[in-house]
Amino acid sequence: MGSVTAQRATSVETGRGDRIASFVAEAGTRDYPSEIIHAAKLALVDYFACAIGGSGDPAARSTKAVAEQWKAPGAAQVIRGGKTNPAMAALVNGTMAHCQDYDDTHIGGAGHISAPVWSAALAVGGHRGSSESAVLSAFITGYEVMAHLGTGGIRGIGRNMQQCGFHPTGVNGVVGAAAASATLLGFDEERSANALSAAATSAAGFVASFGSDSKPYHAGRSAMNGILAADLAAEGFVAAKGLFEVENGMLDALIQDRRAIIPEIDFSDGWELLNNGYKPFACCRATHASITAAHKLTEKVRGRKIARVESKVHYNAPFTAGKTNPQSPLECKFSVPFCIAAALCGYKMVAADFDEPMVWDPAVRAILPKVELKPQREQPQFEAYMDVWLEDGEHLQSETKLFLGHPQNPMSTEQFQAKFMSLVEPSLGGKKAERLFATLMKFDERGALAETMNLVSA
Template sequence: MPSLGKECPVTEIARNERGRALADYIAEAAGRDYPAEVVHEARRALVDYLGVTVAAAFDETVKPVRYLADRWQASGRARIVLGGTTTPAIAALINATATHAMDFDDVHYLGAGHPGGPCWSTAFAVAQENGADDQLTLGAFITGFEVMARLGGGGVPGVGRKLQRKGFHPTSVVGRMGAAAVACALYHLDAGKITNALGNAATTAGGLVGSFGTHGKPFHAGKAAMDGILAADLAAAGHIGASHLFELENGWLDAFIQDKNVEVPPLDFEERFELLRNGYKLLASCRATHASAQAAHQLAGQFDLAEVETIEAQVHPGALVTAGKLSPRSPLEAKFSVSFCVAMALSGYRLVWTDFSDAVFADAHVAELNGKVRLQPVDGQSPASAHVIVHLRNGATLRADTNVILGHPENPVSDVGLSEKYLSLTVPVLGDARAQTLLDAAWTFGAKGTVHPIGELLAGDW
């Protein structure tokens, strides 16, 4: 991977090389053939997206955004999940906020954040407005995912993880570029206008890790989708954006990572699909809590909680950046606390979305155990692994290990497992028949014609 600022001297010919590569890739979305396994993974991402978005459509983090849409009264054909229709940018803002509201959505384990919310919300909003067929919509989603994953990927030394260490949320930063790519593909923009759209998206990028544990984090996903559509709309209308912002000198990375200490992934679109390395959550908390909680689950019920002296959680150092809240003040903050999630798991809670409630947060046993957890960052340890060691008062110790988190592409959730997660989230909201019909539509998306049946199933007037 090239390091930031280490390429050859910039010339006018080479100045926009990365920008041109991005624009050309996006412009070719409609005519690209996608391998069957990539189409299938896109459908897996859609199943997960629909499940978490439906379940959180009226979450406390989403209600204020829905309220604003009612006030603005913007007309359009883009569906608000379990609501009416509006203009695409507003629908995408609401829906992507809902997708990320429970922190239960998909995750790019190499650092680009949570692509499903910005990319799928943009895809449906624009396609519903324009009447695009589902094959084009599927291709647009894949294209946006690939762009977002390349720009924010690279693993621990790469862009997304470095952004986190600098205090920025990758979903918010590169989510704008992913959403812009989706919208540009659906608008059939040429490479010149796509370049302008990407420049518009880059100049709006932002989103702070300091917002984690508040309504601000899911809003990051919603605003990324909204700004991606706005960037594409402006470009389609002739707005000129900076064309050099994706180069390794004087671009967006220079602004966000000013020490240049980062390995930038190549734009190797022809070599592989990053979508095949997407991950899915079975715990409704920050990804950085999962490995420790999964290990703690193995130890639940094996000892008397009153006999615990201390609990040691050996974690990747990045876990302390995004989930290092030792004394969370609310159920929402608890999602970003490795120690609290370990305490919940040891107490027998599954860490599904209903567990992050006032009742569980007030559980005295969980609170007591949380105070006994000691986080030990281990340099060189995989972010997908963790080790939990329980020290008892009698001197005995119990240990459990997570080598690779369930849901990681190296330890994937099965199609059946994704369907079960989806149904657990949607049946209480939609009922059995409607939830199953929507699930069937997701698993066949891209083969039947238009996006409208899914929009109709998500209407709020059933």
Template sequence: MSDLPRGRQLESFVLSTSYTTIPEEVREAARQALVDYIGVSIVGRDSPAAQPAQQVIKRWGAAGKARVILGQATNPAVAALANGSMTHALDMDDTHSQGCGHPSGPVWSTALAMGQHYGKTAQDALAAFVTGYEVMARLGGGGTYGIGRTLQVRGFHPTSMVGRMGAVCTAAALLKLDEDQIGNALGAVATTAGGLLGSFGTHGKPFHAGKAAMDGILCAELALDGFVGARHLYEIKGGWMTAFLRDDTFQIPDLDFAAKWELLETGYKRFASCRATHTPAEAAILARSKVDGRAIKRVVVYLDRTAMVTAGRLDPKTGLEGRFSIPLCVAMGLLGINLGPHDFTKETLARPDVQALLKRIECITIDDQPEDETHIEVELDNGEMLKASSEIPFGDPRRPFTWDDHHAKFSELVTPVMGQPATEQLFDLLRTFDQQADSMDRLSRMLAAPAD
């Protein structure tokens, strides 16, 4: 544990981290995060939640070399806004096991946009991504009673809140800011923090990831040009935690950057829905084989204390709201409906069997039940009681994706958009991203709009 103030610890980490200080195991984890980021961004690009940012960028016509994914080149801040929004549009992007939210949306969006615009190498971009990820994960970590989960209980979205801080450190690393400039950039971005949980189920949630990246770039650029920010806002008292968390009923993780690499705690998604729906959906899928088509009288879902905070919509009216509805995801699992990026639709919601089953599902939270753990009881019309459980979602670092799993997900998402040959070429590039001298230029060309 360092005796330095927390703000100084952050500044020192950003200043001292480089490609050569990052172990190969962590670089490999960064490549996996990049593969997932690009895949979910491509499939999310045409979603209604991602389109407004792209249209605004076209109207603004800002010049630059940063690539909007499958779009034009533009200013890095607005490219990151668009790309972060499309990454998070279908809620299929990565997560962090200790609660900081969805890191790659804000952080990879920043690393690629800034790297492309300023002519940085793939190694520079990857090192900056790792830097920003580690900051974001620590500032929003701590697990069930930590910062990120407590922000959720208070009504704030961690991806938005601490995503800005990860993004600004990524941008600061690529701009090679000095210690004072990094502190000023961190101070500037802290005072922009926000992002309301009440936005879930609207375009606001994907916007959180894009705006976090945009604000991070803006604040780093401001610091480069002399902006002076408050340097005390990361201390335990009198800073942003005091403002947003309001009391002391949470656990603050130490910033000890030498203890471990948080990137190794990344989780990946099997379903295109809020992570809190994943073990409920998995338990429902397990129960389905036991139900074997028989009539269901009642379903009771037992959840951990935070699950319904983010995914508690009991009667979703739109497909986007349905991504944050444990009852709907349980119903889909029991009825054999996939939970993929294109399955959360009005048509799914309108199905008579879905609507009938939704009315029979009850969700109960248990305060001391471990996070992620779900138990389901299905009572059949004949009185028989069936049970199923899921304790760790597939893709969690305790039950991780392999490279084959990443490839399968990437192919499923990207092939319908780009075709198989281009999809395989793109995957191969991303898997060895920092090992090829021309990767940044090749990636920009491969992700250009078809007309470019």
């Protein structure tokens, strides 16, 4: 792949770190519009759906086992488990929420925000007995911080981090989690700055981990280390400042050729939470546009032999989901070619599909080596353009202009609830799952936090 030549925006202000710290410190003075509270509750519904749905996955079982072995005392609830201290609960819950790669994504490229940020807000809030409004404020604050640190779209921060081998969820998730924790601890600007900077110096997570237990661990570790950073700041820890500036900080370390266009940090310019996207398919977001295009051709290719498939995809697709011969259900989630082949064979690509029968389906495997990706430099992630040539000579075409789950093409209420029930009902049962959904949708009401934790406990 050729290097990106876009330069950094010349209008970027100095004092980015100060601006972020001020935003966190002022959280207690903000009144949130009703649409933002509603958006936060939707993110919470999706978060719990994904966490409960992933609670039996290997990475979730491993982190939960470690938490149980460490026996750290505390009042923070582990989903489908007991109680422990906030950091350990956030580790387990954040990992769970990202296990199936079914969780929400920020359209601007900042990564999976709810998994680390909701995990931190709920763990700290639950441990401290915080009010529902305080926990919501903590999540919104953490979301906005993490989104601003990773946004910019095609040539922005998050997308370029991925091309350099770094996972935005692992890198900026820890800062978002620290922001949520600092909000609940009522930090002033100085302590907020120390918490955020301590979090930033522990940022990590490699794209090379995708398709393994390490990817969901990025979200859980970010949640845990964000809480740790805030706890350190509460005890007087003084961190190095300047890590969030355009030069000589995180950005120069992670994107060393300065290829990215860095958007200004301006918290008064709308809410990034309204740019949250939700997944109808249980796999890497880079596969979704191509899956949608393939689904449009499913009936036309049924029973016919495919000679060749080409899909014009977002430039980052080969970086994040370019596996050509996946060997496990988890690896398949990070293979655009495999997901195209499976979608052409009629799989819906929901969580239940990603199991051994689909992985080794002979029909899917026959198509897989015939799929070629054509990355397009300026094509957004939500578009795909597909050509399918059949052995009988027919040439089929399909396109996706805006995949489902994008803020401008949102999942319907019925689709959203259906996803929730499909993930939660097998674990909690129908009545309990419906009760949890109703409780989460009224999370701004008193008593909802305690009821939620009671419903999701073991």
